[in-house]
Amino acid sequence: MKAIRIHEFGPTEEVLRYEDVPTPEPAADEILIKVEAAALNRADLGLRKGTYRVSPDQLPIIPGREFAGPIAKIGATVKDFKVGDHVVAYTGTGGYAEYAVAKASEVRPVPDGISSAQAAAIPTVFLTAWFGLLEDGKLKPGEWLLIQAGSSGVGSAAIQIAKHLGAKVVATTGSEEKARRLRKLGADVTIDVSETDFVPEVTRVTGNRGVDVVLEMVGGEVYEKSLEVLAPGGRLFSIGGAFGPIPDPPPVLTEGRRATRFSITNHLKARPQDLRQLDAILKLVQEKKFQVVIGKTFPLAETRAAQRYLE
Known part of the structure; x- marks a missing residue:
């Protein structure tokens, strides 16, 4: 072969x-x-x-x-x-x-x-978003979630899962065209970071409170600035630094805030039975409640x- x-x-x-x-x-x-x-x-x-x-x-x-x-x-x-x-x-x-x-x-x-x-494009991105949001993010209905790099595979999955869970979503991306696609997936607010600093915009849309959960995957300055918009009691979890370093171990924060690192590989190694969550996700895709975003095929x-x- x-x-x-x-x-x-x-x-x-x-x-x-x-x-x-x-x-x-x-x-x-x-x-x-x-x-x-x-x-x-x-x-x-x-x-x-x-x-x-x-x-x-x-x-x-x-x-x-x-x-x-x-x-x-x-x-x-x-x-x-x-x-x-x-x-x-x-x-x-x-x-x-x-x-x-x-x-x-x-x-x-x-x-x-x-x-x-579609099926092959689901496990990493949807399981990362699902268990990251629920286990580390502890996302609850009505809370604000900030997704950095919303146009990524995990970002696109996280938007849909967060809306399914009843949360409010702010997603960052790199162009207005990408922002329009994220709003179609369910994002309540999109920020084109090529034009706008996300910190004041997130502060504004949350009424100066900040967000309850941040899903971070960019690293570097974006990671540090994401901590600035975390509300008291808020949770930031990182799934890696695609474009910059992330603190290891995560920083200790004040006012009940918490920063963690999440890996779906480590999660499934510890709890292999959680792979069965794919069944529920696949059913939601079948029912057209979740959309699998495929950028290109080769x-x-x-x-x-x-x-x-x-x-």
Whole structure:
């Protein structure tokens, strides 16, 4: 079969090799999936660069943390799935290939009406937003949420989840065109940060109180300024610094404010049963209550171009 493999880490997409590899055989508790779609997100860029959870002695490796398609073969002890079932898998690696294996515990069924491209684009962004907002953010109905980088995958998912939970949403983005799209997803207030400083605008729309929760993923100055608009008792959680550093450990704040770091990978490692939350999210997508935002699609052979596009 064809697959993308990394033999050595590197700063550019040139280390991604499109090559022939043996089709994997599922172990007793595994499922072989014919991959129709695999998602690309910033964790894949980190893996390629050698900064995300893979050591040099694990190379070569096939990246691709989430993927979807029909089941081609099942292991001897797998009971809940059968050949032909349409499924989505969240494995961490292996998805950039024509076939990939996943443990049965890493797989969920895809309802009718949802494409493989939609299904593959759901796990990282929607589970990060869902558990981040509820576990670290402790978001409640009626509270104000500030989402930095609202046009990102996690940002777009978080807008919809927050509105589903009854919260009020302020989302930042980089252009008026992107802001219009975020308002269509449900954002109450959008801020084009290429034109406007978000601090005074957030202060204004919240009546000088500030927001109850911040979802931060930019880092650097944006992280520091986000702390300025956090109301007393407010919670900021960061899922990483895409464009700047974030404090490690998070800073100690005053007046009941709290800053934390959230990782869906660490969360699911501690609570693997929470992957089943995908079932509820997929149902909301099927009912058209949640929208899966897909920026662009590429053939497997053009994975280098896909990573250039994301960067």
